[in-house]
Amino acid sequence: QVQLQESGPGLVKPSETLSLTCSVSGGSVSSASYYWNWIRQPPGKGLEWIGYIYYSGTTKYNPSLKSRVTISLDTSKNQFSLKLSSVTAADTAVYYCASKIPSGWFDPWGQGTPVTVSS
Amino acid sequence: DIVMTQSPDSLAVSLGERATINCKSSQSVLSSSNNKNYLAWYQQKPGQPPKVLLYWASTPESGVPDRFSGSGSGTDFTLTISSLQAEDVAVYYCQQYYSTPYTFGQGTKLEIK
Numbered sequence: 670q671v672q673l674q675e676s677g678p679g680l681v682k683p684s685e686t687l688s689l690t691c692s693v694s695g696g697s698v699s700s701a702s703y704y705w706n707w708i709r710q711p712p713g714k715g716l717e718w719i720g721y722i723y724y725s726g727t728t729k730y731n732p733s734l735k736s737r738v739t740i741s742l743d744t745s746k747n748q749f750s751l752k753l754s755s756v757t758a759a760d761t762a763v764y765y766c767a768s769k770i771p772s773g774w775f776d777p778w779g780q781g782t783p784v785t786v787s788s
Numbered sequence: 789d790i791v792m793t794q795s796p797d798s799l800a801v802s803l804g805e806r807a808t809i810n811c812k813s814s815q816s817v818l819s820s821s822n823n824k825n826y827l828a829w830y831q832q833k834p835g836q837p838p839k840v841l842l843y844w845a846s847t848p849e850s851g852v853p854d855r856f857s858g859s860g861s862g863t864d865f866t867l868t869i870s871s872l873q874a875e876d877v878a879v880y881y882c883q884q885y886y887s888t889p890y891t892f893g894q895g896t897k898l899e900i901k
Contacts, residue, residue, distance in 0.1 A: 715881070715892055715893070715894045715895050716838065716881060716883075716892040716895075717892075718888075718889055718890040718891065718892075729888050731888075731889040732789075732889060733889070765837055767837075769885070772826070772885070773843070773885060774828035774840050774843045774883065774885055775828070775830075775838070775840065775883070775885075775890075776840045776849070778837035778838060778839075779837065780836075780837060781837050
């Protein structure tokens with residue numbers, strides 16, 4: 670069973686770049702069986718899909734964030750990462766990584782990591 | 789983008805009673821190629837990530853109690869909890885995986901009356 674765990678700084682300054690990593694166990698980021706996703710949830714609000722990366726390196730981003738988002742794979746560490754540039758307070762959220770089978774739903778999810786954007 | 793709209797935003801139901809949550813998509817999420825609805829339901833408890841309850845609109849995830857059921861097709865869907873238990877207090881989300889960007893409903897908060 671795939672398990673996911675997010676890690677990264679909990680505090681980022683405005684205008685800087687948010688960087689998070691998702692460590693995968695019980696499965697391989699080099700597998701064609703999954704798409705690797707980032708999803709976020711602002712405090713007290715709903716869920717927003719950020720984007721995914723596939724084992725081939727193919728990425729797809731939410732157009733609302735596309736100009737600021739980069740998702741990448743590190744096959745040597747069995748991890749994938751999120752970079753979100755030029756952050757503002759509106760980017761304050763719990764960030765989740767989640768896997769998804771092709772043409773499928775999000776399962777499982779990591780526990781989430783809170784990120785606050787503040788000076 | 790496909791907009792997902794849930795109703796109601798919040799719901800209070802007595803223990804043992806039925807709870808019904810609705811989800812409407814701005815365009816059909818039914819695939820003509822396989823006749824499947826690309827719609828999932830999630831449950832999120834405080835401090836936890838969402839957990840999938842149902843996919844393909846009505847297929848229960850392994851281990852999900854049979855009091856949870858899903859129905860609907862095309863643009864209109866329903867999550868029903870047949871007999872509310874205390875552990876069902878949570879926020880429920882629908883989500884379409886028909887096309888990117890994948891989108892979620894705004895959530896329905898379910899409480900005990």
